[in-house]
Amino acid sequence: MRHLLSTKDLSRDEAVAILDIAEDMADVATREVKKLPALRGKTVVNLFFEDSTRTRISFEAAAKRLSADVINFSAKGSSVSKGESLKDTAQTLAAIGADAVVIRHHASGAPNVLAQSGWIDAGIVNAGDGTHEHPTQALLDAFTIRRRLHGSAARGKALDGVRVTIVGDILHSRVARSNVWLLTTLGAEAHLVAPATLVPLGIEGWPVSIGYDLDEAIAAQPDVIMMLRIQSERMHAAFFPTAREYSRQWGLDDERLAKLPGGSLVMHPGPMNRGLEISANAADSPQSTVLEQVANGVSIRMAVLYLLLAGGAS
Amino acid sequence: MTARIVLQQADITRALTRISHEILESNRGSTGLVLLGIPTRGVILAHRLGAILDGIEPGAVSLGSLDVTMYRDDLAKNPTRAPSPTSIPSGGIDGKTIVLVDDVLFSGRTIRAALNAINDLGRPRAVRLAALVDRGHRELPIRADFVGKNLPSSLSERINVHLEEIDGIDEVTIEGAE
Numbered sequence: 254m255r256h257l258l259s260t261k262d263l264s265r266d267e268a269v270a271i272l273d274i275a276e277d278m279a280d281v282a283t284r285e286v287k288k289l290p291a292l293r294g295k296t297v298v299n300l301f302f303e304d305s306t307r308t309r310i311s312f313e314a315a316a317k318r319l320s321a322d323v324i325n326f327s328a329k330g331s332s333v334s335k336g337e338s339l340k341d342t343a344q345t346l347a348a349i350g351a352d353a354v355v356i357r358h359h360a361s362g363a364p365n366v367l368a369q370s371g372w373i374d375a376g377i378v379n380a381g382d383g384t385h386e387h388p389t390q391a392l393l394d395a396f397t398i399r400r401r402l403h404g405s406a407a408r409g410k411a412l413d414g415v416r417v418t419i420v421g422d423i424l425h426s427r428v429a430r431s432n433v434w435l436l437t438t439l440g441a442e443a444h445l446v447a448p449a450t451l452v453p454l455g456i457e458g459w460p461v462s463i464g465y466d467l468d469e470a471i472a473a474q475p476d477v478i479m480m481l482r483i484q485s486e487r488m489h490a491a492f493f494p495t496a497r498e499y500s501r502q503w504g505l506d507d508e509r510l511a512k513l514p515g516g517s518l519v520m521h522p523g524p525m526n527r528g529l530e531i532s533a534n535a536a537d538s539p540q541s542t543v544l545e546q547v548a549n550g551v552s553i554r555m556a557v558l559y560l561l562l563a564g565g566a567s
Numbered sequence: 568m569t570a571r572i573v574l575q576q577a578d579i580t581r582a583l584t585r586i587s588h589e590i591l592e593s594n595r596g597s598t599g600l601v602l603l604g605i606p607t608r609g610v611i612l613a614h615r616l617g618a619i620l621d622g623i624e625p626g627a628v629s630l631g632s633l634d635v636t637m638y639r640d641d642l643a644k645n646p647t648r649a650p651s652p653t654s655i656p657s658g659g660i661d662g663k664t665i666v667l668v669d670d671v672l673f674s675g676r677t678i679r680a681a682l683n684a685i686n687d688l689g690r691p692r693a694v695r696l697a698a699l700v701d702r703g704h705r706e707l708p709i710r711a712d713f714v715g716k717n718l719p720s721s722l723s724e725r726i727n728v729h730l731e732e733i734d735g736i737d738e739v740t741i742e743g744a745e
């Protein structure tokens with residue numbers, strides 16, 4: 254694997270292979286010495302043009318567990334605020350000798366530009382670009398679902414027949430996009446539920462079914478319900494009347510939680526707006542996988558960095 | 568390319584039985600023994616040794632597998648390898664006597680990687696090495712404690728170990744580049 258830009262690029266076998274390697278990486282976290290020497294001497298740059306807590310920390314932990322050197326770069330307090338272009342930043346990183354660049358950018362497609370421009374000869378990992386994609390999040394979600402469903406016998410399996418309902422701000426969500434492509438590749442069925450104003454144009458072309466009523470979707474007893482964050486920082490228009498109304502119609506509150514089948518998983522990519530798209534009880538219930546998702550994120554990112562950086566020329 | 572059979576099923580079984588007795592003799596019984604197979608065929612051999620040991624002295628041997636992919640010194644020189652699972656017996660390895668089990672002992676680099684991997688897992692009392700075939704050409708100061716068969720070979724030859732569980736047949740062949 255040269256870059257990881259989109260879950261659309263992954264074949265079923267490749268995706269399952271990443272999940273399997275992540276299983277091995279997860280074992281490392283249970284050991285006394287939580288470190289592997291596989292990426293000794295490699296440099297990973299975390300290039301973050303947008304705020305992030307868990308993704309950046311997760312990539313940093315993943316790179317360090319594989320013994321790579323990590324350079325963290327955030328646009329705030331760097332020369333970007335003086336007007337430096339992406340090209341100059343990339344060439345600077347190339348001159349420093351970065352082997353992989355983990356990039357989060359507010360512009361959709363920025364990682365693709367970096368990968369195709371020839372400004373830098375490093376592996377590029379998309380850690381979230383605008384409203385386009387967030388592939389490692391989708392991989393860790395799939396990993397979390399697979400682990401909950403199959404436990405220690407998860408290796409080699411895909412997600413055939415698993416019914417996943419994704420609820421909320423589909424329009425702005427890169428997590429939803431990456432998940433839809435990956436879930437479909439792995440054989441799962443994705444169902445989207447959102448206010449009509451938060452459904453993107455051109456959704457007819459997506460391999461999903463769409464609904465507008467959360468109660469109906471819960472009555473259909475999905476295996477997994479994934480709540481998306483309301484991204485107020487990207488909302489420059491009135492998509493719904495008030496937060497309270499959104500919460501009443503599309504939030505996973507206590508009443509809806511009680512109607513979910515006992516074995517269904519409640520997922521959220523974080524950060525959560527408790528009381529808006531998800532109630533505190535739902536977020537802290539035994540069905541919730543929110544913290545598992547964070548822990549699994551490190552294993553998935555270790556697997557991705559390993560695949561990108563460990564091998565030489567074939 | 569011609570392949571010549573050097574060990575057949577009965578030879579392999581005999582060699583493993585002898586190795587089992589040697590392990591018990593040198594360890595003075597089976598207390599504290601942990602057999603760690605190196606994937607893929609080392610794991611199968613470790614399980615076979617475990618079954619034989621269990622027949623001689625029931626109970627005390629624990630089995631596991633040790634993947635060394637992450638510790639290899641040639642990672643960057645080859646296409647990316649997918650790692651295999653590592654499983655350590657629930658009792659851990661601290662204070663135990665580990666017997667590493669591999670199919671072919673060649674340059675010694677795999678064993679070097681295995682020793683480093685063990686280092687990250689705990690502190691065993693001792694580490695021993697069992698190999699079904701020792702073909703020579705060591706590149707590191709490593710030797711096996713228990714050997715099924717010494718097979719002097721030239722570097723241009725290939726040693727293939729086939730085991731029933733994976734390959735459908737038990738045999739060791741040597742392929743020459745004549």
